[in-house]
Amino acid sequence: MRNKRFNFSFSLLPFCSGIVAILLVSYIGLIAVVMSYAALTVEFSQSVRNDESKVATLESEYLASVARTANTNYATAGYAKPLTKLFVRVQSATALR
């Protein structure tokens, strides 16, 4: 019976060099991905902030119009107070107190 022996030999140096090279390229690639991610995140974040800023400007206009309305003197705008006020009778007897 022939003694079958696994006759596989390889040099350790090229193998390790290959592994190191693969790791190096992967590392550089991952750094590139992370930096790109960070740059895009900053960009998107600033974009959101810019949009929020525009909304805040619109909200400012809305609040200014509310203040203007509250501050309007209707008498000088030509409106007069009603001579009488009619109060509507409450419909539900249970609500009477």
Place this chain on the structure above:
Amino acid sequence: MRAQFRSRIRLILSLIVCAAFFILLRLYFIQVVQGHEYVQKADRQFASGGNGVFDRGSIYVVRKDGALISAAALSTGFLVAINPQTLTDPEAAYAAIAVVASSTLLSHDAFLAVTTKKNQVYIEVAHRLTDEDGRALAARAISGVHVLHENWRYYPGGSLAAQSIGIVSYGSGDVLAGQTGLEAKYDGTLSRSGDLLYKNFFAELFSNVGNLLVNAKDAREGNIETTIEPEIQTRLENDLAKVNERYSSKESGGIIMDPSTGAIVALASYPFYNENDLQNVDPTLFGNPLVEHVYEFGSIMKPITMTSALDAGVITPETTYTDTGCITVDTKSICNWDSKARGVIPMQQIIVQSLNVGASWIATRLGQDTFREYFTRLFGQKTGIDLPNEGHALLGNLSKPQQVGYDTAAFGQGIAITPIQMIRALGAIANGGMMVQPHLVSAVRLDSGIVRKLDWSKKTPVFSATAARETTQMMTALVDQKLEGGKAMIPTMSVAAKTGTAQLIDGHGGYFSDHFFHSFVGFFPSYNPRFIILLYTNDPQHVEYASETLDTTFLGLVHFLIDYYQIPPDRGFATTTPA
């Protein structure tokens, strides 16, 4: 087999060599061919990163339909910085910057002075450029001039609820942080840490893997949602400004609160300040008198004295006493506002006619220990409102044996209370005897997307529902019969109210005879109130009684709120009245 393996290894290695060569080639282009451009870009990023782009959560006011409106937000634009080492033509640079940033740019001389600091690489010279102006300046690519993104705090309402919203500033440190109001109270939620985007992924992976999976900041950072209703807040501020200007008061304030929950829908103190322009603001205005200052409120204390006595069982609404107009207690004279005697009258008249002698009589009936017990329960602790620097009530007279201290406290003199404590105590009459927790923030909207409702449901029982209702009836009678001679009565809506006029202390242990503090409290509908309103004006000129200064404002607010919220009638007189 071996040959095949070798060929595969060679193939892989050749691919790696190609990739490495490609990277080397790319590095050559980046570092050598386009090196100058990237150096400049890196310089800008270094400067920007070192400074940190300001970020902060928003504060929202909530309209009655649930729409969120920003009361504090971020505005975005650009700042201009120079690098004196690379700036070649300072005059030309100044002229170019001045075109787009004349208002915030350093003066010409100051600008030229900083350009001589050749040991520095980054000096900010102008701020808050608009997007268009910033991009226009950046497009000119002036050597040594950098245009960088900048965010800053912006308050869309300007002066709207300024004392409640608060301000952001550097304070004593070098970090922008909330200094007053909600900005300070919720600084932990609103502030943002700036290391999120630039952190080292690998360092985080090996040292802090937990944070990569579950970010702790997501559970802390967010925006806050207040109970303030912008239209009511605007209306209250407008009304207070009018009162203050008309009577030349030192200050005026007001709170509108839901007495059943403690949610404050409006809280304002005049004078106001514009939060977007703080340069010339008197620093004393940054505080909030409604929670920090104490006042002697005068006769709006009488309903509290009355309810305490009814709750203690020492009187009933039918109890009578003999009103002599003036009494002497511990050698001090206590008189009604008009010094007139009323004879034998029931308890309701103490509220309706605002009788000091009657309030003193009730205090005597209560006894010092019981009186102190009630008032300490009502005013002895802070309300816990979510605003900083809440003040303490001054109840020193109630720890002395002299009866006059208790008698005067019964009608709101000699003890000083914060407005927020006062409305909480009066709210206990409105809501059937429970003290609620006044609050301004209803929810935190976390950046993770979760809306966390804040729990303000803790209530402290202080009066029986019966005692509260009996006092409410007296206060309602005041509006229906007495206020504006009965013309203030709303036929379809019961309104309970009480005026208060207190003499101001003169600083020498006594009181002025011609300087007053006016207050006004009311709630409606009387027996199931939606709102309680507290108003005051400090030292109004040429007017003596609160019924003259604040009743129009109060009634105007009542009608506004009824219309705005379409509050249904609670009583049934169908009638026509003069407007």
